[in-house]
Every structure is written in structure tokens, then in C-alpha cells.
Amino acid sequence: MDLTRYVDSLQQQLRTAASAGSDEARELADRLTAPLDSAARLVLLEALSDAAGEISAEIAPGSVDIRLRAGSPEFVVDVPVASDGTSPAPAPTAPPVVDADAGATTRTTLRLPDHLKTQAETAAAQEGVSVNTWLVRAVAAALEQSTGRPAAGRPSRGGSRATGWVR
Structure with missing residues (x-):
């Protein structure tokens, strides 16, 4: 995604605003x-x-990440596949349940021991996702495992249980 037109537009708007002022302005x-x-x-x-973080939270276990290539942002979309690796995972059958008062996402401070942070960073890097995306997926999977139900608004994965993430 080329940001040049957005930056140029902002610069032009600054020049236009200044043109109403003095030579000094x-x-x-x-x-x-x-x-x-x-x-x-x-x-x-x-x-x-x-925005990518908010989208990732909504489509977990899928994710959207931003990567820089030659100084330009690039969207990377990860759509999970079925455990057999041959077909896409089923799409959600119902819209996600969102608490209107809470908003779509919430920023949370998480304090991790250094060794866990390092392990989370390594796992995220191996999957090619951000640490935030990896943590959202881990929380969603842990909730599904502990309650036996998918996270709010997410479809059930059936009777078999899988750990980790398949790309």
C-alpha cells in the first residue's frame, strides 16, 4: 500500500491553509x-x-497483520485451514456477539515473565503473526478448551481437539 498520496494530500492541505496567511506563514x-x-x-x-489488530480480534483464529516492505505497509491475511490441511475452515454461521457498551476491542496491559514473553514472541514469529495476534488466538483457544464452547461468536470446531495453529 503506497502511503504517498495520503502524505501528499496532507502536505497540500497544509499549504492551502497557510496560503490564507502571510508570506511568513x-x-x-x-x-x-x-x-x-x-x-x-x-x-x-x-x-x-x-485497525489490523481490531480486525484480527474479530476474525480469530484468523489474523490480519501489517508488514513493512521497502518502507511500504503490506497487509498479510492469515485464514486458518481445517485440521486435515486440505480445505478452508468453516465460516462462522452466526455474527460475532459484541457487547455494544464494551466496543469491538479493549486495550489490555499484560505483564509476562521474561521467559514467557520470549516464548510467545518466538511462537508468533514461527507462525508469521504479531505477538498480539498470537495472544488473542491463545486466549480464544484457552477459553474454548476450558468452557467447551467457542469464544463468543465463534463456531464450534467439532468433537476433536487440536492444539497449536495450522497455517
């Missing part, structure tokens, strides 16, 4: 547009990353 706007490029790209990447 226009000169200041011209000086600010170059450093604005980096800052705007970082803010856009953060917004895309947050």
Missing part, C-alpha cells in the same frame, strides 16, 4: 512539509496497525 508551511512526511507516515502506520 507560507514559508513556515513550506519548511514544515518535509519533516511532516515522516511523521505522517508513522501516524498512518500506527492507524493501520491498530
Whole structure:
């Protein structure tokens, strides 16, 4: 995904706003547009990353990640497959249950011992997903295993139990 048109648009809007002011304001706007490029790209990447996290929470155990290639963000969508590895996993039969008061996602601080954090990072890297996505999947699987029911809004996986994640 090329962010250039979004950054250029923001710079043009700054120039347009400054054009209503004095010569000094226009000169200041011209000086600010170059450093604005980096800052705007970082803010856009953060917004895309947050969006990918929210989408991943909704489609768990699937995921959407953002990766940078040559400075440009790239969406990576991971759709889980059935345990036999031959056919896609069944689509949810009912829409996800979302508590309207709680919102779609919640930011949570999780404190892990260093050795668990390292293991989670390694497992996430092996699966090619973010640590956040890996943790969302782990929590969903643990809830399903402990309650015998899928996480809210998720379909049951049938009578057999599987551990880990299959790509």
C-alpha cells in the first residue's frame, strides 16, 4: 500500500491553509512539509496497525497483520485451514456477539515473565503473526478448551481437539 498520496494530500492541505496567511506563514508551511512526511507516515502506520489488530480480534483464529516492505505497509491475511490441511475452515454461521457498551476491542496491559514473553514472541514469529495476534488466538483457544464452547461468536470446531495453529 503506497502511503504517498495520503502524505501528499496532507502536505497540500497544509499549504492551502497557510496560503490564507502571510508570506511568513507560507514559508513556515513550506519548511514544515518535509519533516511532516515522516511523521505522517508513522501516524498512518500506527492507524493501520491498530485497525489490523481490531480486525484480527474479530476474525480469530484468523489474523490480519501489517508488514513493512521497502518502507511500504503490506497487509498479510492469515485464514486458518481445517485440521486435515486440505480445505478452508468453516465460516462462522452466526455474527460475532459484541457487547455494544464494551466496543469491538479493549486495550489490555499484560505483564509476562521474561521467559514467557520470549516464548510467545518466538511462537508468533514461527507462525508469521504479531505477538498480539498470537495472544488473542491463545486466549480464544484457552477459553474454548476450558468452557467447551467457542469464544463468543465463534463456531464450534467439532468433537476433536487440536492444539497449536495450522497455517
